[in-house]
Amino acid sequence: MASSDALLPISAREEDPLVSDGSRSDPNAETHRRKRPVKGLLAVSFGLLFIAFYVVLIATHHGSSRSNDVKIESDETATTTSRARLAGVSEKSNDQLWKLSGERNTVSFAWNNSVLSWQRTAFHFQPEQNWMNDPNGPEPKRLVADQRSDRREPAETRRRPDPGPLFYKGWYHFFYQYNPNAAVWGDIVWGHAVSKDLIHWVHLPIAMVADQWYDANGVWTGSATFLDDGSLVMLYTGSTDKSVQVQNLAYPEDLNDPLLLKWVKYSGNPVLVPPPGILPKDFRDPTTAWKTSDGKWRITIGSKINKTGISLVYDTIDFKTYEKHDTLLHKVPNTGMWECVDFYPVSKTAINGLDTSVNGPNVKHIVKASMDDTRFDHYAVGTYFDSNGTWIPDDPTIDVGMSASLRYDYGKFYASKTFYDQNKGRRILWSWIGESDSEAADVQKGWSSLQGIPRTVVLDTKTGKNLVQWPVEEIKSLRLSSKQFDMEVGPGSVVPVDVNTATQLDIEAEFEIKKETLDKILGDSSVVAEAEEFSCQKSGGSTVRGALGPFGFSVLADKSLSEQTPVYFYVAKGKDSKLKAFFCTDTSRSTFANDVVKPIYGSSVPVLEGEKLTMRILVDHSIVEGFAQGGRTCITSRVYPTKAIYGAAKLFVFNNAIDATVTASFKVWQMNSAFIHPYSEEAVRALSST
Amino acid sequence: MKMVVVMMIMMVMAMVSEASMIEQTCKETPDFNLCVSLLDSDPRGSSADTSGLALILVDKIKGLATKTLKEINTLYKKRPELKQALDECSRRYNTILKADVPEAIEAISKGVPKFGEDGVIDAGVEAAVCEGDFKGKSPLTSLTKSMQKVSNVARAIVRMLL
Numbered sequence: 001m002a003s004s005d006a007l008l009p010i011s012a013r014e015e016d017p018l019v020s021d022g023s024r025s026d027p028n029a030e031t032h033r034r035k036r037p038v039k040g041l042l043a044v045s046f047g048l049l050f051i052a053f054y055v056v057l058i059a060t061h062h063g064s065s066r067s068n069d070v071k072i073e074s075d076e077t078a079t080t081t082s083r084a085r086l087a088g089v090s091e092k093s094n095d096q097l098w099k100l101s102g103e104r105n106t107v108s109f110a111w112n113n114s115v116l117s118w119q120r121t122a123f124h125f126q127p128e129q130n131w132m133n134d135p136n137g138p139e140p141k142r143l144v145a146d147q148r149s150d151r152r153e154p155a156e157t158r159r160r161p162d163p164g165p166l167f168y169k170g171w172y173h174f175f176y177q178y179n180p181n182a183a184v185w186g187d188i189v190w191g192h193a194v195s196k197d198l199i200h201w202v203h204l205p206i207a208m209v210a211d212q213w214y215d216a217n218g219v220w221t222g223s224a225t226f227l228d229d230g231s232l233v234m235l236y237t238g239s240t241d242k243s244v245q246v247q248n249l250a251y252p253e254d255l256n257d258p259l260l261l262k263w264v265k266y267s268g269n270p271v272l273v274p275p276p277g278i279l280p281k282d283f284r285d286p287t288t289a290w291k292t293s294d295g296k297w298r299i300t301i302g303s304k305i306n307k308t309g310i311s312l313v314y315d316t317i318d319f320k321t322y323e324k325h326d327t328l329l330h331k332v333p334n335t336g337m338w339e340c341v342d343f344y345p346v347s348k349t350a351i352n353g354l355d356t357s358v359n360g361p362n363v364k365h366i367v368k369a370s371m372d373d374t375r376f377d378h379y380a381v382g383t384y385f386d387s388n389g390t391w392i393p394d395d396p397t398i399d400v401g402m403s404a405s406l407r408y409d410y411g412k413f414y415a416s417k418t419f420y421d422q423n424k425g426r427r428i429l430w431s432w433i434g435e436s437d438s439e440a441a442d443v444q445k446g447w448s449s450l451q452g453i454p455r456t457v458v459l460d461t462k463t464g465k466n467l468v469q470w471p472v473e474e475i476k477s478l479r480l481s482s483k484q485f486d487m488e489v490g491p492g493s494v495v496p497v498d499v500n501t502a503t504q505l506d507i508e509a510e511f512e513i514k515k516e517t518l519d520k521i522l523g524d525s526s527v528v529a530e531a532e533e534f535s536c537q538k539s540g541g542s543t544v545r546g547a548l549g550p551f552g553f554s555v556l557a558d559k560s561l562s563e564q565t566p567v568y569f570y571v572a573k574g575k576d577s578k579l580k581a582f583f584c585t586d587t588s589r590s591t592f593a594n595d596v597v598k599p600i601y602g603s604s605v606p607v608l609e610g611e612k613l614t615m616r617i618l619v620d621h622s623i624v625e626g627f628a629q630g631g632r633t634c635i636t637s638r639v640y641p642t643k644a645i646y647g648a649a650k651l652f653v654f655n656n657a658i659d660a661t662v663t664a665s666f667k668v669w670q671m672n673s674a675f676i677h678p679y680s681e682e683a684v685r686a687l688s689s690t
Numbered sequence: 691m692k693m694v695v696v697m698m699i700m701m702v703m704a705m706v707s708e709a710s711m712i713e714q715t716c717k718e719t720p721d722f723n724l725c726v727s728l729l730d731s732d733p734r735g736s737s738a739d740t741s742g743l744a745l746i747l748v749d750k751i752k753g754l755a756t757k758t759l760k761e762i763n764t765l766y767k768k769r770p771e772l773k774q775a776l777d778e779c780s781r782r783y784n785t786i787l788k789a790d791v792p793e794a795i796e797a798i799s800k801g802v803p804k805f806g807e808d809g810v811i812d813a814g815v816e817a818a819v820c821e822g823d824f825k826g827k828s829p830l831t832s833l834t835k836s837m838q839k840v841s842n843v844a845r846a847i848v849r850m851l852l
Contacts, residue, residue: 110774110778110823182789182792182793183789184789184790184792184793184805184808184809185793185796185797185802185805185808186792186793186796186797186805187796217800218800239800239801243799243800243801245801280801281800281801281802282801336852337852372803372804372852373852375804438782438785438812438815438816438819439785439789439790439793439808439809439812439816440781440782440785440789440812440816440819442789443785443788443789444781594819594822595815595816595818595819
């Protein structure tokens with residue numbers, strides 16, 4: 001921005017510029033008058049110029065007041081000339097709220113400690129207090145040419161994935177972005193916790209703080225890699241003292257410490273700075289490295305050029321010096337900044353996970369990125385070319401970040417990251433689940449954010465086009481008593497499910513609509529085809545009745561259903577006389593509170609020939625995770641009921657269809673707490689013995 | 691003389707481009723006039739880039755929150771029957787000052803604007819909730835309405851950083 005220093009003295013003064021003597025602007029004018037006339041002419045010219053400038057300045061600013069006490073009243077009709085670019089906007093909208101608060105009969109809900117403390121989860125990972133965001137997980141990387149996972153490989157030669165999740169000497173490690181000072185984002189350092197089973201955690205002391213110039217403004221997201229000699233390195237983004245985003249190297253102080261409590265930063269940091277053409281604040285979240293066929297390590301880092309989301313590629317031997325590729329791993333126009341890029345192989349045939357270095361004919365590669373613009377995580381299935389470090393999607397119409405491209409989860413789910421668990425040969429997905437309530441509530445309750453339950457991730461071998469996710473098996477260890485139900489639910493009915501308290505549940509369900517009903521609806525021309533237009537978000541939620549849906553469960557509902565969160569299927573007839581299924585979660589009536597975002601989430605879900613409609617739901621206080629068709633479509637939601645809490649929270653099964661009767665067969669387990677522990681020697685010892 | 695002409699052209703260009711940076715930015719917000727008047731009134735406005743303009747608006751949010759809290763304090767004595775609502779408003783506006791504003795400043799300065807967006811949106815949410823607590827008989831309407839408007843403008847500008 002051009003701004004001549006010579007102009008400042010004028011603009012900073014409050015005097016009437018039209019009265020100012022031109023010569024005053026040039027303090028040297030007096031002393032120079034005695035010199036040659038040319039200089040005098042120059043001085044006068046400058047003076048006139050300044051006056052002219054100031055006049056134009058005044059004219060273009062339309063006499064706007066220079067006082068700081070601006071009256072904030074504006075012409076409402078001015079909005080017709082503005083084009084607010086609010087596309088892909090985050091969910092909170094104070095416009096909606098404003099309308100509500102103007103109505104006299106809207107009850108404004110004041111949070112009290114009892115209601116707020118109920119919101120804390122029993123078995124989801126969260127720190128004892130304050131703010132958390134991105135998982136920073138290492139992924140073990142192993143130099144294997146094929147898909148055999150060698151579980152007897154000693155820890156020393158295992159590679160580790162990105163910081164965040166990682167398995168080392170018998171412990172799963174979890175690192176995460178943490179604010180030790182507040183329940184909002186800021187002052188970010190690395191939190192740390194360990195577990196034997198990804199479910200029961202012990203919090204550990206903070207792993208890394210912002211104590212160097214190259215991370216003074218934030219110890220941000222990164223990833224770890226195991227090297228050939230068994231040692232472990234961590235690459236992470238630091239925000240420097242000048243707020244430039246750089247990549248830094250760190251390693252455990254003591255490789256013999258299974259808890260990896262202490263970390264050392266490389267004296268030569270930073271190892272990577274924003275390259276030419278990349279802005280200093282568009283360079284973050286390096287991935288775990290994978291081995292190339294010529295024995296180098298390769299990483300990718302998300303960024304953007306104008307509005308094109310990109311992923312840069314670097315090769316390295318020692319993690320200290322890097323060669324940048326001229327080509328990108330991939331790019332997609334109009335997707336904005338790519339955060340938390342993740343890149344990994346999936347098997348086309350087997351259901352186990354793969355180490356990140358694996359490649360071969362039976363392997364596809366996934367590119368995933370978190371879209372800064374929309375707060376959605378998108379991924380695409382494609383092919384990786386090791387010779388030049390590039391990747392292309394199988395289906396360019398749903399390329400990473402495009403509006404129709406696949407998402408791990410259609411609810412509140414961001415900054416997700418996978419790691420390869422060499423302990424059990426699976427790829428595990430973590431994700432940051434933020435709050436949907438107001439920051440005042442977060443401050444009052446003293447914490448903000450959760451992690452989703454870790455999920456296994458594999459390619460859907462039946463469709464070949466999408467991933468399938470499922471909560472890790474270990475969560476079953478929390479299951480207590482259960483009840484089995486089999487019932488027919490007629491159209492337009494809501495049936496209470498008797499399970500005592502309904503705030504910590506694991507539900508597995510199967511639904512079926514009678515074939516005769518389906519055929520009848522398909523054949524009835526008076527039933528309009530709606531599958532092409534239907535969307536969970538825009539079709540009005542769970543109260544809008546169709547021929548074949550919605551039906552499912554209402555969780556965290558009070559007895560009178562004044563507050564409820566329906567998780568449901570909607571089956572719609574298509575123009576091609578085929579049926580299409582959608583899986584949705586409707587949080588619009590989840591709470592009376594009016595400072596909470598209450599969206600309707602969801603997406604279509606592929607249902608293959610012969611498959612029944614299946615659904616799994618994990619309910620854990622203020623978080624609900626739904627999985628349809630074995631995890632083909634997943635939805636995570638945050639809900640904050642004011643009445644449907646503690647003993648008043650109930651479970652219902654419902655069928656709002658007009659015509660169809662639904663057969664529901666389901667099992668409901670009460671879930672125990674995971675008893676996540678603050679750090680202590682005893683807690684570590686107790687977990688070690690399990 | 692040539693140098694004078696060159697400098698004249700440069701200054702005119704600089705001046706013209708400075709004025710229109712604010713105007714160009716404000717055109718993309720839901721309230722052009724408010725946006726321009728807020729940014730113009732700040733001496734940093736004429737030479738700020740988009741981040742800088744966003745930070746100026748966060749400053750306005752801070753100033754408006756402080757002003758509203760002062761007003762809330764005087765209302766405790768003038769309108770003691772409104773204590774409960776005033777308590778809630780106090781809590782909400784303190785959140786704006788102690789959580790939203792610092793979060794937005796840190797996020798915008800460090801190039802992670804989405805957390806800045808969260809902060810400025812929340813400022814509007816807190817103001818609206820405070821207003822709603824009075825069930826239609828609010829003594830703070832003009833202040834809460836202002837906060838919501840400034841929040842909308844700030845949000846639009848932060849969005850440009852994404």
